Structures are given as C-alpha cells and as structure tokens.
Amino acid sequence: MDAALVFPPPCRRSAVAVSRATDSRHREPASVPDAVFDPxxxxxxxxxxxxxxxPDEPFDRLARLAATLLGTPFAFVTVVDDTRSFWKSCVGIDSSDPAARQHTVEQSFCQYVIDADAELIVSDAAADERTRYNPSIELMGVAAWAGFPVRSPDGHVLGTFCAIDTVVRDWTPHDIEILHTLSHAASGEIALRDALKEANAATGRAEAATSLAQAAAGRAESALEQAALLAHTLQESLLPDRLPPIPGVQVAARYRRGAGGGEVLGDFYDVFPSTKGRWGAVVGDVSGKGPKAAKTTALARYTLRAAAVRCSTASRNLSTLNTALLEWYSDDSQYLTAVYATVRPTEIGVHVQVSCGGHDPxxxxxxxxxxxxxxxxxxxxxxxxxPRLRDQRTVLHPGDSLLLYTDGVTEARRPGDREMFGIDRLHQLLAExxxxxxxxxxxxxxxxxxxxxxxxTSDDTAILALYVAGGHRN
Structure with a gap:
C-alpha cells in the first residue's frame, strides 16, 4: 500500500490557507535543493x-517519546538520500515494510532542513511561504511540521527528527526544545553505532595481528595479554586520532591507561569545532569499565559533537548529554562526569566558558x-x-593556559604511604x-x-591542555 494513503485527509484550515493550498495544485513544484545531492x-x-x-527500537523509542510529549499523531526519524525520504522510525504509520515507509524527496519537508542546514518550524504549512507548495500538504494532510537535523558524526545532515500535526498549531519553546534534545539523541545513536563499528574493526585487526604474531612466534599469548591488547585497541578507537588546530591556540593531550588493566575504562577527551567560530573541549570519566563503559564513552563523545554543531553553551551541551544517558540507560543507569569548555578566539583574547557535570573544574x-x-x-x-549545571566565563590572554584533567591526576597515589597527588600539589606544579x-x-x-x-598509576589519566600563543615565559 502507498504509505501516503495512511495519513488522514487534510485538516480544516483558514480560508487563506485553503486558497494557497489550492493554488499549489496549479504551480509547478520547486526543484529539490542542491544540498540534497551533495556527494x-x-x-x-x-x-x-x-x-x-x-523497525529499530532505539529510534522508535525516541519517536514515541516525541509523539507522547508533544501530543502529535505522527513523529519520524528520517534518512534522506537523493530520491526519497526513508522513515527509519514512524510513529503513527502502521507498517513494518520498509517499502511502505518512505516518500519522494519532492514530497518531503526534510529537503528544506537539508538545504538550510538547520531546524524547520512551521505552524501552518499551507500558509508558510517556505512550504505552501509542498505536495504533502494535500497528499498527506500535513498541517504543522517541526523538525531538527539528524547528523552524522562529521556534521552532515542525514535526515530529520520531526513531528507532524494534522491541525494548525503554534509550536511552543518547550516543544521545540524537546525536538532539539531528541534529535541530538538520534544523532548520538548513529554516532555510537559508527564508533562501535570502527572499534569492532580495530579489534578485528588487532585479533588478526595477534594471530599472525602467534603463528610466527609459535606460541600463544596469555589470556590477560590478549585482553589488554584488545582493550588498548578499543580504547584508542574511542579517542581522537588528532586534535584539530584552534586559531591562535595550541592544543595538546596525554592519555595513560591504568596499570594492569585488561578492560576498557572510561576516561576520554575530545576537541571539535562548534558553532559561530567556537570550539568545544571536553574531558570526562565514565563509571565502570568494559564494553558498557566503551559504549558510554562513544555515546558521550558523539552526542557532544552533535550538540556542538547547533549550540555553543557549555552547560546546555552537557544537559543534552545528560538527556541521552537517561534515555539510553533508562533500565540500567550509567553515569559519567565531564568538564566542558567552549573556546572562542577573538582579537582581544580567547573567551572560555566552562561547565562541570560532577567533575573537577x-x-x-x-x-x-x-x-x-x-x-x-x-x-x-x-x-x-x-541537573543543575552552571557556566563560568574567563578570558585567556597570550601566555595563559587552560588545563582539563581526570581524577587519575589528583588521585594518583605515592607508593608506601598512599598519599594522593591532590589538587593543592597540582596548583603548585602549575604555578612553578x-x-x-x-x-x-x-x-x-x-x-x-x-x-x-x-x-x-592505578587509574586511567586524561590531560588536555590549551595554550594561547604569543606570551613570554615568566
């Protein structure tokens, strides 16, 4: 059955809206934006x-949540190629057949999101100049549409996370924030799968290399050594290959696994471009170890990267991550701490905004x-x-440095008396x-x-340093 036919007939609209919708039947549809065809x-x-x-439960769960919170009959997670908008999740459409869960790009509202590289909020689709000639207004009964981009880890718009109403409505700021947050969760799920795919591939390469080494050496490594090797490989896949350059700012990192660890632990760091000429820098510590910690680390990194594309406020990005954690681990809680810094180079200094989620400042x-x-x-x-998350601002000038770190630094213990390195010793070290x-x-x-x-060191250690060039040594 044609998926378009499962939608209700068009809703009642104002006389102006009906007139414009009627006019649309006599107007040649606009061409699909070039951005849709970007290779x-x-x-x-x-x-x-x-x-x-x-159907895929992680995406279906997000769409159901959107429909419930917004009170809309339809909610979608879409993926758009050059010919159709495929409904990966579609609340309100009673079909598990992939062939029935799609329509053409020309009929989709997703094309406008891809073209604008931004959200689309439409209260009256038949009256809005951006959408009034879209065929789905008549074919599918779309009266109001609101959605945000679903992005790949590198920022491309894959499709949308959207809600549709069959009556004209004014989307409230709360409605829009819900869609914004859930769209980041959908992007985070895609990024997580991508990261785990890369991790599995890296693990496979490590296993193959280990097998070759065993054959060449004529012996088998111990189970502990193999576990440590694979854990190291997976951990490395969860850290950035390189740190991107920030104009006027040097960036460097150190990561060290805890001694004797045969499982993946949860310390991580990342630096990535944000919106409006800003950059995001984060250091975090995930609770637990093993595959679950690895999954949470991947979720954290890519959720924050996706959030930073649309928002530069440190506390809001951590809040988006908090929502993703609660959604994905609703039945089995998983926690993490993180310190997030938004970095904005300007002619008068590097403006920094910092927010902490249970992490050392x-x-x-x-x-x-x-x-x-x-x-x-x-x-x-x-x-x-x-969570109560606050932002604190400062400005870095030439010669100033910013340090983010995990508790593997301050909680490192001295042999013998087991004294911790501590925050006071770290302050003294930096000063000297x-x-x-x-x-x-x-x-x-x-x-x-x-x-x-x-x-x-018994615990993993992550260190991220930023230095504003142009200063002098004291």
Missing amino acids: ARLAAVRRTGLLDTG ALVRRADGRVETVGRHGLILGWQTT TPADSADGLAAAVEAAVLHFSGQR
Missing part, C-alpha cells in the same frame, strides 16, 4: 546502513604563574533529569612550571604524576 552527504547517508531497514595558569579555578562541580551526568606551550604543560603534568606514583 559527501550522500556518502554519509550510505555509511549509516539505515536505508531500507526494519578547569584550571587556568596565567602567564605570570597565577593559578585560577574555572567552573563549579555541578551534578554527575545520567543521575537526574534536570614555566609553561610556554600546550605540549610542555601536558608533559609536565604527566611527568609529575608518574614520578609521584612511582611510574605506576
């Missing part, structure tokens, strides 16, 4: 493997050696639906270190922790 976007769509697939080392704390602890993420580069600062912190702990 890089289409390649990203194909990589998802979502086209022509059956960031530290700023000024060019003259002063050390300042930026950020308030806030609540751990994945615990409450509305004549840092003139991001790499130098990260290396100094790592070296001090290793020296203090006798070259053996």
Whole structure:
C-alpha cells in the first residue's frame, strides 16, 4: 500500500490557507535543493546502513517519546538520500515494510532542513511561504511540521527528527526544545553505532595481528595479554586520532591507561569545532569499565559533537548529554562526569566558558604563574533529569593556559604511604612550571604524576591542555 494513503485527509484550515493550498495544485513544484545531492552527504547517508531497514527500537523509542510529549499523531526519524525520504522510525504509520515507509524527496519537508542546514518550524504549512507548495500538504494532510537535523558524526545532515500535526498549531519553546534534545539523541545513536563499528574493526585487526604474531612466534599469548591488547585497541578507537588546530591556540593531550588493566575504562577527551567560530573541549570519566563503559564513552563523545554543531553553551551541551544517558540507560543507569569548555578566539583574547557535570573544574595558569579555578562541580551526568549545571566565563590572554584533567591526576597515589597527588600539589606544579606551550604543560603534568606514583598509576589519566600563543615565559 502507498504509505501516503495512511495519513488522514487534510485538516480544516483558514480560508487563506485553503486558497494557497489550492493554488499549489496549479504551480509547478520547486526543484529539490542542491544540498540534497551533495556527494559527501550522500556518502554519509550510505555509511549509516539505515536505508531500507526494519523497525529499530532505539529510534522508535525516541519517536514515541516525541509523539507522547508533544501530543502529535505522527513523529519520524528520517534518512534522506537523493530520491526519497526513508522513515527509519514512524510513529503513527502502521507498517513494518520498509517499502511502505518512505516518500519522494519532492514530497518531503526534510529537503528544506537539508538545504538550510538547520531546524524547520512551521505552524501552518499551507500558509508558510517556505512550504505552501509542498505536495504533502494535500497528499498527506500535513498541517504543522517541526523538525531538527539528524547528523552524522562529521556534521552532515542525514535526515530529520520531526513531528507532524494534522491541525494548525503554534509550536511552543518547550516543544521545540524537546525536538532539539531528541534529535541530538538520534544523532548520538548513529554516532555510537559508527564508533562501535570502527572499534569492532580495530579489534578485528588487532585479533588478526595477534594471530599472525602467534603463528610466527609459535606460541600463544596469555589470556590477560590478549585482553589488554584488545582493550588498548578499543580504547584508542574511542579517542581522537588528532586534535584539530584552534586559531591562535595550541592544543595538546596525554592519555595513560591504568596499570594492569585488561578492560576498557572510561576516561576520554575530545576537541571539535562548534558553532559561530567556537570550539568545544571536553574531558570526562565514565563509571565502570568494559564494553558498557566503551559504549558510554562513544555515546558521550558523539552526542557532544552533535550538540556542538547547533549550540555553543557549555552547560546546555552537557544537559543534552545528560538527556541521552537517561534515555539510553533508562533500565540500567550509567553515569559519567565531564568538564566542558567552549573556546572562542577573538582579537582581544580567547573567551572560555566552562561547565562541570560532577567533575573537577578547569584550571587556568596565567602567564605570570597565577593559578585560577574555572567552573563549579555541578551534578554527575545520567543521575537526574534536570541537573543543575552552571557556566563560568574567563578570558585567556597570550601566555595563559587552560588545563582539563581526570581524577587519575589528583588521585594518583605515592607508593608506601598512599598519599594522593591532590589538587593543592597540582596548583603548585602549575604555578612553578614555566609553561610556554600546550605540549610542555601536558608533559609536565604527566611527568609529575608518574614520578609521584612511582611510574605506576592505578587509574586511567586524561590531560588536555590549551595554550594561547604569543606570551613570554615568566
């Protein structure tokens, strides 16, 4: 059956809207925007493997939640190629046949989202100049439409997360925020699958390499050694291959696995472009270890990357991650802490906004050696639906540094008396270190922790340093 036929007949509209809708039958449809046919976007769509697939509970759960919260008869997660908008999830459409869950690009509202690279909020589809000639107004009874892009990890618009009403309605700010948050969760699910696919491939390569090594050496590695190797491979796949350059700012990182670990732990860091000339920098610590920690780490990284495409506010991006954690682990809680910094280079300095979700605040080392704390602890993420997250701002000038770190730094223990490295010792280290580069600062912190702990740290350690070039050594 043609999927379009399952929609109700057009709703009652104003006389003006009906007149405009009637006019649309006599107007040649506008051409599909060029952005729909972008080769890089289409390649990203194909990589998802979502086209022509059956119902999928993670996406269906998000769509059901949207329809329930918004009170709409229809909610969709779509994936759009160059010919059709495929409904990966479709609340309100009673069909599990992939062939019945799609319509043409010309009939879709998703084309406008792809073209604008932004959300589309339409209260009266027949009266709105952007949509008044869309065939689905008559064919499918669309009266009001609201949706946000669903993106690939590298930012391409794959499709939309949208809600449809059969009566004209004014979408409230609360409605729009719900769709915004759930669209990020959908993007995060896609990114998570992509990350796990890469991790599985990396693990497969590691296993193959191990097998070759075993054959060449004529012996088998111990189970513990194999586990450590695979854990290391998976952990490496969850960290960025390289750190992107930020104009006028040096960036460096250090990551060290805890001693004796045969399973993936949850420390992570990332740096990525955000919106409006800003950058996101994050360090986090996931509870637990093993595959679940790896999955949560991937979810965190790619949810934050997707959120940063649309929003530069540190606390809002952490809040989006909190929502994703609660959604995906509704039956089995999973927590993490994170410190997130939005970085915006300007002619008068580098503006930084920091928010902490249960994590140690960031530290700023000024060019003259002063050390300042930026950020308030806030609540751990994945615990409450509305965590109290605050933003704190500062400005970095030439010679200033910003340090984000996990508790593997401050909780490193000295052999013998088991004293912890501690925050006071870290402050003193920064004050006394004549840092003139991001790499130098990260290396100094790592070296001090290793020296203090006798070259053996029990917990993973992640260090992320940013340095504003142009200063002088004190």
